[in-house]
Amino acid sequence: MSESATETDQDLIAAVTAQARAARNAATVIARAGGRARQAALLAIADAIDASTDDLVACNRQDVEAARARDLAPALVDRLELTPARIASMAEGVRQVAQLDDPIGEISALREQPSGLRIGQMRVPLGVIGIIYESRPNVTADAAALCLKAGNATLLRGGSEAHHSNQAIGALVRAGLETAGLPSDAVQLIETTDRAAVGALLAQDELVDVIIPRGGKGLIERVARDTRIPVLKHLDGVCHVYVDADADLEMAERVAFDAKTYRYGICGAMETLLLHKSIAADLLHTLGARFAEHGVALRGCARSCALVPGMVAATDADWAEEFLSAVLAVRVVDDINEAIEHIGQWGSQHTDAIVSNNHKKIEQFVREVDSASVMVNAPTCFADGFEYGLGAEIGISTGKLHARGPVGVVGLTTQKYVVYGDGQTRGA
Amino acid sequence: MSESATETDQDLIAAVTAQARAARNAATVIARAGGRARQAALLAIADAIDASTDDLVACNRQDVEAARARDLAPALVDRLELTPARIASMAEGVRQVAQLDDPIGEISALREQPSGLRIGQMRVPLGVIGIIYESRPNVTADAAALCLKAGNATLLRGGSEAHHSNQAIGALVRAGLETAGLPSDAVQLIETTDRAAVGALLAQDELVDVIIPRGGKGLIERVARDTRIPVLKHLDGVCHVYVDADADLEMAERVAFDAKTYRYGICGAMETLLLHKSIAADLLHTLGARFAEHGVALRGCARSCALVPGMVAATDADWAEEFLSAVLAVRVVDDINEAIEHIGQWGSQHTDAIVSNNHKKIEQFVREVDSASVMVNAPTCFADGFEYGLGAEIGISTGKLHARGPVGVVGLTTQKYVVYGDGQTRGA
Numbered sequence: 001m002s003e004s005a006t007e008t009d010q011d012l013i014a015a016v017t018a019q020a021r022a023a024r025n026a027a028t029v030i031a032r033a034g035g036r037a038r039q040a041a042l043l044a045i046a047d048a049i050d051a052s053t054d055d056l057v058a059c060n061r062q063d064v065e066a067a068r069a070r071d072l073a074p075a076l077v078d079r080l081e082l083t084p085a086r087i088a089s090m091a092e093g094v095r096q097v098a099q100l101d102d103p104i105g106e107i108s109a110l111r112e113q114p115s116g117l118r119i120g121q122m123r124v125p126l127g128v129i130g131i132i133y134e135s136r137p138n139v140t141a142d143a144a145a146l147c148l149k150a151g152n153a154t155l156l157r158g159g160s161e162a163h164h165s166n167q168a169i170g171a172l173v174r175a176g177l178e179t180a181g182l183p184s185d186a187v188q189l190i191e192t193t194d195r196a197a198v199g200a201l202l203a204q205d206e207l208v209d210v211i212i213p214r215g216g217k218g219l220i221e222r223v224a225r226d227t228r229i230p231v232l233k234h235l236d237g238v239c240h241v242y243v244d245a246d247a248d249l250e251m252a253e254r255v256a257f258d259a260k261t262y263r264y265g266i267c268g269a270m271e272t273l274l275l276h277k278s279i280a281a282d283l284l285h286t287l288g289a290r291f292a293e294h295g296v297a298l299r300g301c302a303r304s305c306a307l308v309p310g311m312v313a314a315t316d317a318d319w320a321e322e323f324l325s326a327v328l329a330v331r332v333v334d335d336i337n338e339a340i341e342h343i344g345q346w347g348s349q350h351t352d353a354i355v356s357n358n359h360k361k362i363e364q365f366v367r368e369v370d371s372a373s374v375m376v377n378a379p380t381c382f383a384d385g386f387e388y389g390l391g392a393e394i395g396i397s398t399g400k401l402h403a404r405g406p407v408g409v410v411g412l413t414t415q416k417y418v419v420y421g422d423g424q425t426r427g428a
Numbered sequence: 429m430s431e432s433a434t435e436t437d438q439d440l441i442a443a444v445t446a447q448a449r450a451a452r453n454a455a456t457v458i459a460r461a462g463g464r465a466r467q468a469a470l471l472a473i474a475d476a477i478d479a480s481t482d483d484l485v486a487c488n489r490q491d492v493e494a495a496r497a498r499d500l501a502p503a504l505v506d507r508l509e510l511t512p513a514r515i516a517s518m519a520e521g522v523r524q525v526a527q528l529d530d531p532i533g534e535i536s537a538l539r540e541q542p543s544g545l546r547i548g549q550m551r552v553p554l555g556v557i558g559i560i561y562e563s564r565p566n567v568t569a570d571a572a573a574l575c576l577k578a579g580n581a582t583l584l585r586g587g588s589e590a591h592h593s594n595q596a597i598g599a600l601v602r603a604g605l606e607t608a609g610l611p612s613d614a615v616q617l618i619e620t621t622d623r624a625a626v627g628a629l630l631a632q633d634e635l636v637d638v639i640i641p642r643g644g645k646g647l648i649e650r651v652a653r654d655t656r657i658p659v660l661k662h663l664d665g666v667c668h669v670y671v672d673a674d675a676d677l678e679m680a681e682r683v684a685f686d687a688k689t690y691r692y693g694i695c696g697a698m699e700t701l702l703l704h705k706s707i708a709a710d711l712l713h714t715l716g717a718r719f720a721e722h723g724v725a726l727r728g729c730a731r732s733c734a735l736v737p738g739m740v741a742a743t744d745a746d747w748a749e750e751f752l753s754a755v756l757a758v759r760v761v762d763d764i765n766e767a768i769e770h771i772g773q774w775g776s777q778h779t780d781a782i783v784s785n786n787h788k789k790i791e792q793f794v795r796e797v798d799s800a801s802v803m804v805n806a807p808t809c810f811a812d813g814f815e816y817g818l819g820a821e822i823g824i825s826t827g828k829l830h831a832r833g834p835v836g837v838v839g840l841t842t843q844k845y846v847v848y849g850d851g852q853t854r855g856a
Contacts, residue, residue: 032796124798210828258853372844372845375847378852388547401554401658414829417816423676
């Protein structure tokens with residue numbers, strides 16, 4: 001029994017390794033193919049998706065029915081479902097990626113050095129990107145398109161709930177590549193639903209250049225723990241808005257309300273509101289009423305609780321919590337230093353904002369808060385690749401190396417030095 | 429016995445963790461201190477080194493005598509030795525780093541988005557950098573200076589052979605920081621010579637942002653294997669020069685000779701020479717004689733051996749070998765595609781060069797060779813941060829994420845997004 005399990009594992013590792021090797025070979029072709037060929041492939045993929053709406057709906061129905069039979073939560077079943085409108089939107093997303101500027105081949109900072117060599121940096125693809133994601137099947141097209149635009153091959157591993165949908169979308173992506181004369185192995189799905197396949201993918205550090213997990217914290221922690229491949233990720237979005245003594249209170253109310261209520265479930269949603277003691281009472285009076293009306297439950301520090309009768313007292317665990325729901329922690333601070341210290345201690349270095357009209361305070365906050373995005377007079381929910389002008393987003397990274405913040409096409413590339421000489425030597 | 433070993437290990441881990449935590453706190457102060465304070469500290473460090481030449485020589489003598497007593501190879505003893513001239517050069521190196529442009533705080537690509545938000549990227553320090561290095565004691569000052577210039581704190585772990593020298597240099601660096609009013613914990617040496625301290629440092633993924641190993645391949649492999657902290661590194665420099673059919677043969681001879689003989693022991697030294705079949709006989713005739721005269725032993729493919737009587741036949745192992753000595757592998761290829769394929773199969777993605785006057789061939793080589801540096805009509809031995817205009821170099825990275833190629837001050841920084849608004853909201 002255990003021997004046969006081992007054999008199965010080895011078969012599975014061999015199969016994933018073969019896919020990774022095919023991806024590596026395809027990556028070389030994709031990188032050399034040129035931006036027009038990659039764009040043509042993306043447009044062919046979008047057309048193939050549009051032309052296959054009925055088939056996709058039928059494949060998706062298998063996943064949806066299986067999910068209902070397993071009594072999956074309605075919200076999860078909804079995330080899984082592909083309607084004709086959602087399929088059209090998926091194709092349109094691929095077309096938008098096709099129209100983005102091609103980042104590959106750009107040479108920057110080319111300068112002549114004292115030796116006479118002209119040295120610059122050329123933007124090039126990363127190579128092979130592994131994407132591990134949970135149930136939304138549109139990620140199959142979105143992620144493959146963005147990686148392909150940047151000249152990379154992808155190995156995709158979606159959630160087993162969306163197996164039939166992902167396979168169907170993957171087949172259309174591969175057909176689009178072939179239509180454009182590019183190798184279909186540039187986008188491969190890992191076919192088995194065996195959970196050990198994730199481990200087999202994470203072990204491909206010789207062949208895969210970066211892993212991007214998209215899903216819940218459990219998935220991301222597991223991926224980061226189990227691989228030597230660099231991972232682009234964020235675990236938490238414990239985002240703060242600090243309202244300074246010199247804030248425009250009407251603006252502060254608007255920004256803080258939007259930061260919490262635009263969408264509770266996004267990683268850029270505000271989880272803790274920090275208030276300078278001098279404006280706390282006024283702001284909590286108006287904002288507290290709006291939050292109450294909107295069904296947002298506040299958990300406050302002792303000073304906040306003293307200002308708002310009936311407010312639930314916050315514990316230390318609340319400062320660290322990413323609620324992703326209609327719950328907000330509130331703390332009154334003595335000054336901006338205490339706010340910055342709170343963010344450093346409890347935050348997740350994702351996105352933090354100040355509301356102020358005081359130039360010195362704004363500069364201090366921008367310099368001293370060590371987060372992937374630092375915002376001034378804007379709600380944290382703007383942390384998003386589209387809003388940042390990246391055209392699309394593969395995810396948000398809180399890591400300090402390589403891409404930090406929302407990651408778009410450029411974050412899926414790297415640079416190499418190019419050195420042009422005419423026979424210079426270093427020795428005599 | 430084993431229990432006491434465990435206790436010792438735990439003491440050691442606790443001590444290294446305490447140092448890492450102190451480094452993290454100091455990093456915050458260093459990052460906020462401003463470029464002028466960091467520059468003042470660097471100049472104070474250089475002055476302290478100059479003023480302590482006699483003391484440094486005396487401390488160093490303990491290491492040198494211990495090394496001689498242990499019959500260390502003369503070349504290693506030489507690397508260990510600090511003379512007054514070498515100490516002056518070390519101080520001068522710190523002064524040069526002090527004079528480099530301060531990269532911190534620069535905001536780039538600030539643009540207004542459709543929302544009205546102005547979004548750009550600010551260059552900021554990485555945080556805490558761990559440096560693990562072998563016996564040359566000047567690395568203690570060089571590495572600390574470069575990291576400090578970029579606004580980072582460092583944890584240094586040098587080779588035990590240089591223990592007294594490193595401690596003495598480290599004390600001067602810390603004194604220089606204090607002179608400038610900065611926290612001395614921004615540069616800390618891990619004091620114990622216990623080898624387990626390296627493991628304790630590699631386990632600090634909560635507190636250390638990046639590890640840079642400097643030393644032999646064994647050290648670098650061990651570091652990469654044993655940590656979850658991102659590592660900036662290269663393992664091998666199996667560098668190629670490809671001489672194309674359309675090369676100027678006089679230039680090709682000069683470039684290839686320099687690439688091999690400038691210094692055998694540097695990672696940018698050419699290890700394999702690839703020759704287009706149409707120029708192989710002519711070039712091997714002249715170049716072979718110069719290499720022979722210089723004591724460089726050639727190991728050739730069958731076609732090379734047929735051209736040069738008595739040439740030793742190369743094995744596959746030779747194509748993969750970083751000789752770092754007066755040995756050179758030589759292979760004749762049918763065309764540029766075969767050369768690029770050879771480099772892809774056997775190279776280490778460090779630095780590879782083409783010698784040619786054919787524009788199309790040059791463009792193909794530059795695009796298709798996937799190495800950290802790709803050179804045209806220049807010897808691979810130019811792969812160096814000073815030659816690239818970086819002012820100084822902490823090492824060369826062949827990793828694709830973050831810094832790639834020679835890594836200078838900018839490679840020791842990261843960016844964060846800065847977002848300036850005036851009360852915009854995403855919701856209604």
